[in-house]
Amino acid sequence: MTRPDLIAVGSYFDWDIERMEAEYTLHSVKTPDEIGGLPEGVRSAARALAFKGHTPVNGAHMDFLPNLGIIANYGVGFDAIDIAAATERGIKVTNTPDVLNDDVADLAVAMILAQSRRIVQGSEWVRSGNWAGKGDFALNRKVSGAKAGIVGLGRIGREIADRLAAFKMEIHYHSRGEKETPGWTFHADPVSLAKAVDYLVVALVGGKETQNYVSAEVIRALGPNGVVVNISRGTTIDEAALLDALEKGEIAGAGLDVFLNEPDIDPRFLALDNVVLQPHQGSGTVATRKAMGQLQCNNIAAFLAGRDLLTPVN
Ligand code: 8YV
Numbered sequence: 001m002t003r004p005d006l007i008a009v010g011s012y013f014d015w016d017i018e019r020m021e022a023e024y025t026l027h028s029v030k031t032p033d034e035i036g037g038l039p040e041g042v043r044s045a046a047r048a049l050a051f052k053g054h055t056p057v058n059g060a061h062m063d064f065l066p067n068l069g070i071i072a073n074y075g076v077g078f079d080a081i082d083i084a085a086a087t088e089r090g091i092k093v094t095n096t097p098d099v100l101n102d103d104v105a106d107l108a109v110a111m112i113l114a115q116s117r118r119i120v121q122g123s124e125w126v127r128s129g130n131w132a133g134k135g136d137f138a139l140n141r142k143v144s145g146a147k148a149g150i151v152g153l154g155r156i157g158r159e160i161a162d163r164l165a166a167f168k169m170e171i172h173y174h175s176r177g178e179k180e181t182p183g184w185t186f187h188a189d190p191v192s193l194a195k196a197v198d199y200l201v202v203a204l205v206g207g208k209e210t211q212n213y214v215s216a217e218v219i220r221a222l223g224p225n226g227v228v229v230n231i232s233r234g235t236t237i238d239e240a241a242l243l244d245a246l247e248k249g250e251i252a253g254a255g256l257d258v259f260l261n262e263p264d265i266d267p268r269f270l271a272l273d274n275v276v277l278q279p280h281q282g283s284g285t286v287a288t289r290k291a292m293g294q295l296q297c298n299n300i301a302a303f304l305a306g307r308d309l310l311t312p313v314n
Helices: 014-023 032-037 040-045 059-063 083-088 101-117 119-127 130-134 155-166 190-196 216-222 239-248 267-271 286-304
Strands: 005-009 025-029 048-051 070-073 092-094 147-151 170-174 199-202 227-230 253-256 275-277
Touching (some): 005 032, 005 040, 014 025, 014 286, 032 059, 048 286, 070 286, 083 092, 092 286, 101 119, 101 155, 101 227, 101 253, 119 130, 190 216, 216 227, 216 239, 239 267
Parallel strands (some): 005 025, 048 070, 070 092, 147 170, 147 199
C-alpha cells in the first residue's frame, strides 16, 4: 500500500522526522513560501500539512494544495495560520495545547524570580570574581507574598497563577469573563488589574484581537514597582511603550520570552539591565517538544483515518 504524502513546513527535530517518515512519504520545506515549489504531483496528492514556526501561512499557500484537509500546527498558538482562509477552504486546523502548560508556566515563574532576585547578574558576580574581589552582591527584591496579575486566565494562565499562589502571592486576573476561582480577584479591565499588582504576567492568545492589548495605559498603570512578564506573543504588548517605560524607569522591569520580529529583537532591549530576556523557549524542553510533535502527528493520523481530531481549533 502506498503511504500518504505529508508536507512538513518548518525545522523539525530528528525524532519528529523519524516519526513522520515511519508513516508517510515526507516532503519537507523550511517556509510556507516554499510550498509552491514542490512538484505538482506532490501538491495535488497531499491531504495533510504539518506546520512548525511563526511565518504566516495564508490562503495563497493553501491554494497550492487543492486536496489539503488538515494543517496540524506544532504549538498551542496558531496565530501564524489564517484560520478564516483555512475554514473557507474546508481545511481543519489543529494545535498542541495542554502538553506545554507546565513548561511555559515554569518559565514565567523563573523569569519573575530571575528578574527580581537578579539571578543572571548574581551568577556573573560570582564568575567575574567580584564576589571575592568586591564583596557581597547588592540586595534585591522579595518575590514571595507579592501581588500577581494574570492577563488571560486560560490553561497556561491558570498554571502560572497556581504556581504563584504557592509563592503566597495574592492572585488577581483579567480575562473575557469571571471564572470559578475562589480567593482570586477578577478585574473587568486590564488597567484596573495593572493598578492592583506588582507583577503583570501576560498569558493571552496571540493574533489580531489581542494586538497591543497590554497598552501604554496598562503599562503606566503598573507603576514604578511593576514588572511585566510575557510568555504569550510579542504582539500582545505595545512593545514601543514597554521599551519607553523600561528606559524611563516608569516600571521596574520585565521578563520576556517573546518579542516582535523574533529573533531579530529590538536592540533597545539589550541595553537594559532590569530585563530578563529569553529566546522564545517557553515550551523548549525535550519532553514537551516530543509531546508536541506526537500530538501534531496524532492529529494528522486521526484526520487521515477519518477519526475525530484530538485538538481542533476550527
Ligand atoms: C512554538 C509556541 O510552537 O506553542 C506555542 O504557541 O509559541 C511555541 O511552543 C515553538 O517555538 C515552535 O515553533
